[in-house]
Amino acid sequence: MSWKPELDEIARRVGRAQEMGGEERVQRARDAGRATVRERIDRLLDSDSFHETGALAGNVQYDEAGNVVSYTPSNFVCGRGQIDGRPVVVGGDDFTVRGGAADGAVGNKMGWAEKAAHDLRLPLVRLVDGTGGGGSVKTNATLRRSYVPYVPEFDVSVALLSEVPVASAALGPVAGLGAARVAASHFSVMVRGTSQLFVAGPPVVRRAFGREISKEDLGGAGIHARGSGAVDNEARSEEEALEQIRRFLSYLPPSVYELPPVVQTDDDPGRREEALLSIVPRDRRKTYDVRKLLSLVFDRDSLFEMTRYFGRPLLTALARIDGIPVGVIANDPRQLAGSLDADASAKMARFVDLCDTFHLPVVNFVDNPGFLIGVESERRGTIRHGVRALFSVYQAEIPWVSILVRRCFGVAGAGHGAHHRLNLRYAWPSAEWGSLPIEGGVEAAYRRQIEASDDPDALRAQLEDQLASLRSPLLTAEAFGIEEIIDPRETRPLLVDFAHRARAVTRAETGRRARGFRP
Secondary structure (H helix, E strand, C coil): CCCHHHHHHHHHHHHHHHCCCCHHHHHHHHHCCCCCHHHHHHHHCCCCCCEEECCCCEEEEECCCCCEEEEEECCEEEEEEEECCEEEEEEEECCCCHHHCHHHCCCCHHHHHHHHHHHHCCCEEEEEEECCCCCCCHHHHHHCCCCCCCCCCHHHHHHHHCCCCEEEEEEEEEECHHHHHHHCCCEEEEECCCCEEECCCHHHHHHHHCCCCCHHHHHCHHHHHHHHCCCCEEECCHHHHHHHHHHHHHCCCCCCCCCCCCCCCCCCCCCCCHHHHCCCCCCCCCCCCHHHHHHCCCCCCCCEEECCCCCCCEEEEEEEECCEEEEEEEECCCCHHHCECHHHHHHHHHHHHHHHHCCCCEEEEEEECCECCCHHHHHCCHHHHHHHHHHHHHHCCCCEEEEEEEEEEHHHHHCCCCCCCCCEEEECCCCEEECCCHHHHHHHHCHHHHHHCCCHHHHHHHHHHHHHCCCCHHHHHHCCCCCCECCHHHHHHHHHHHHHHHHHHHCCCCCCCCCCCCC
């Protein structure tokens, strides 16, 4: 008289779901260097923490007596689990069943995962493989009709980005809506050599343009993680991709209604690195390693760089200072001299939005000669992208501090902080600033005199030498045009104080921003 027969049937079906698309298809995926969706979830989450939702969902065929004659599980696996003891929602496509297409999901399991993350105020991790939620023309044959396209639960997806962290991994060829799901994230990563991302795959491109192209050439990591910026990071393996997601989430709160987590650190908050005294060369024509500079200031091994190969003149990263998470922006003088081009400006705007959304104070290391100049820069609309970056800085409500390391020129330099509120900033002795660098400024301001001179080169050099005497940051400090010029070795202790004060201020200001996050 017990319910054991029903429970046995449930156990059989759950066991069948664990087999996914069957032994042959699973082996085919492994031979291609791809793990199964269940293996990926196990590697992402803390051991034994996954609680699956919808394990019984599947396409079931019955005979006339009501016996099961065939069972195909849903190709979307979702549920809740933990990462470093903190709860998350995870959803992943099973490529071994119908290639991960939406019509193999059985019910709106993907939508459930999105709603669960939103309503429970938990981070969402998307493990995207195949069309990843997109459709297939096979559906038309099954339905014997087509349908007007729509994006299921897109309103929830839009709301998610303004309320909880969303991280996505492209773990195979990802097309259509799957590609959009990867892009509609705060952080995305793809695996070099085994992941590709495109609006439509090679067969569709071949039919449309008559051109043969490989998946890798159409949408590999070299296209997106190192080119378009559609994906933030690349990884050498699936394991590394999942570890990057785990690390990204470690800096962020579960939702905008909480503060980012603080971790214990044994790094001395008063650490003063002697190397900072000489890291910026006295010769203005020479560069320096900005990543080394940052490693000398922030907690050891805490720098997590995002979107390294897109917008390369600007470095964006998450880091910790005395265990407190912060956002980091820094010009890289080894890439276009650190000037902001169109890509770097777009990168800056998106990163500032991320920090503002999740209450991460920003530390800006400034060595900015201005917006990139030249014909190609103008053609790419650098000024429009640049102005959007400046707007992001002025619209942000988070605490902000700028370290003026070397150059700060022009309109782009003016975006080092928001002048309408407390513009907290510290200058190093190596810093210089103005409307234009002296060399180009002399050419523009004294063009007629130089052209009329008997010795234009000598006059140009004379004018540059005269104006160079006005370069000293001490002259600006005398007029209180800069608040403090500091010993570079004091940068870390000052930032520790900033981080603690910023956290105290932010504690009372959690919640959703009026302006939502834009991917």
